[in-house]
Amino acid sequence: MAPRKSPRERQMLVLESVIALVFVLVACVELCDGATVVDVYRLIQYDISGAPFGSRLAGLNHHATSLHFSPHADLSRTVLLIPLREFNISFVKEYIAENKPLGGLLFLLPQIFNFENKGEVGSNHLDGTEELLKNVLAELEQILIRTNLPYPVYFAFEDDNINAVLADIKKSDITGQPATATTGGYKFVVSALEPKSLVSPSITNIQGWLTGLKAGDDAHQLPTIAIVASYDTFGAAPALSVGSDSNGSGVVALLEVARLFSLLYSNPKTRGQYNLLFGLTSGGPYNYNGTRKWLRSFDQRLRESIDYAICIDSIGSWENELWIHVSKPPENSYIKQIMEDFSSVAEELGFNVNLKHKKINISNPRVAWEHEQFSRLRVTAATLSELSAAPELLEKTGGLIDSRHFVDEKAIIRGVKLVAESLARHIYGHQGKNIQIFADNSNLAVNPYYIRSWLDVLSQTPRVAPFFSKDDPFVMALKKELEDHTDEVNLQREALDGMFTFYDSTSAKLNIYQVASVTFDLLLLLVLGSYLIVLFSFLVITTRGLDDLISLFRRPPSRKVKTA
Amino acid sequence: MTLFHFFNCAILTFGPHAVYYSATPLSEYDTLGTSIKAAVVYLATALVKLICLATFLKVSESDSFDPYQELLKALIGFIDVAGLYFALAQLTHRNISQNHKFQAVGLGWAFADSVLHRLAPLWVGARGLEFTWDYILQGLEANANLVLSISLAALGSLMWLRKNKPKTLIPIIYVCAGIVATMPSITSYLRRGLGWHFPKIVGFELFTSLVMAFISWQLFSACQRPSL
Structure with a gap:
């Protein structure tokens, strides 16, 4: 037995050492990969009725250059690295309008737009440069999402690594050596597959009820007040469209109002004679497509029982003026009443609420405000917003600029007070009386911590509806939160109407390689x-x-x- | 382009071995067999070393310099010397002069070392897009290693194979062989203990290898004189 064993043992030894060798090699492989890796977010790629918009490519493998490139250089095989801080919009307009060939574009955004940035937030006192950056970025975003760009366009955030790379590239550009295969420089590589169109994107509406106190009769006899906010976003980079203001602020306000009224409705003594319907709708950027489907799913009786609906849209950054947008003439008795309720409460809180009437044009497919979907079905409704004018399609929908940095919690708290207080006065019939139901320091006070934590969650969650997976954790979280405060919560999943097609690969990893030139290798x-x-x-x-x-x-x- | 860079680095790493073989009388006396045997002995030695390292050494969590562990590593490193002794003294070679024998063994030894330690990282790393100086430096290190291996083989042949050598030179030979054999530990100390960077270490290695080569050459010729 002994002589037989020894060769087997030797074999084992050899095997072990071979495995050890392989491990040593693997370790070497990992050590050798010294390239810089940066998270990048792709410009949205989508079609409207077959017409292509946005960045049409995802894969990237080109040398990089900065804005200091020589004017005669051929840029068809170069990535242009543009920091937002030194960027002039006329340049991009020129390049995009004339459809000049480019290898790709990479925009560097300041950290204030980064939703992962946990720095100082909520300061409403923006200095001049931040305001300027915001305006430039807003203009850039609108240009980019309305153009068909046949090359990859990415966004990244400034950090030490990429700033060092940028400084290096600038230096070589200024000395007059454009980065090509023969002079070295940096190579930007994103290995991505061809973007695929998303199959049948869906939108999910969430609704919850707080039923009023029946006076012996059928509950459906009670009138209903609906509070609605659209929660999804649209922006130049789907992976960055967190929409803190549009419409994260509205969602936060709705959840807080639901929480406050659930406290009141949990006690039979303070339960009102109105049903409250809370709706978190999706598809907001696409003419409030989700709201439309949600309303159409109601039966006639329910729709008629709705006294009025309050839609909350963008109330996160305002100073002393809010707008109530309506589509029925201001002389309408319901409108008058809503307006009276709101303006009296606003007066007590120390700001103004203005009414703005905009007629609906039925033949125009554009639905600028969420309440217009209600009005089209002859339900009285109004939108509470900080915006004085109706935005265009895909404008102010929670894009790149809409970061937590520019949203003020105090503004949201005032908005919540306004909505809750005026609703309560309407429900309990205290119109015109100066009674504070949700007074500070009472057990019904607006909870700033609740508002802050939900605002933080929303400001870190990109919410472009077509990119939500089925049973997305965020949608489930919203549902669960609404279940905590209201009854009969249910989800309604609908297909997004066919006008839009979206494409995947919204974020990627950019590898930055410092490459040697061919001349160096020859030398x-x-x-x-x-x-x-x-x-x-x-x-x-x-x-x-x-x-x-x-x-x-x-x-x-x-x-x-x-x-x- | 990057394949080009790989090619360059491969030339730098393995070229000198080939040049050494073809330029010196080794090629004329057809000593390739001896070199191959030495390379096989090197592989076996490396295996034994690996097993010893795995058995006796703790995996260090930090990259710091631990004197005890390093001492152990240096001791295990002397297995190389044993392997070299085996290759020089025990393996039966065809009629081959001592003069060529140590060169052939040193060459085979260094070549096997280069293939084992440098070929795979080179293949994986130097073909990548990212340019670093590391692979060029690694090639230079391979050159230094070639010189050191041949020096060690020369000193070894003086120690073990030559009987009539001047008494006064014996301690010097042993000291020099000791220094050359502990070179890996010295470089490891410089890297970890003093925090030297790779270029500096390679420079040091090149310099010491040339110095050691010169010393061992002088010793070798000094020992050769009386026999002539």
């Missing part, structure tokens, strides 16, 4: 060749003598002479 080859020749000659001379070396070169001709 190195020359140096190495001469080194080897010198080494050869040296060795021959020291070991065999100079004559041998000379004879090495002489031999071939002498042979020829002999044969001749």
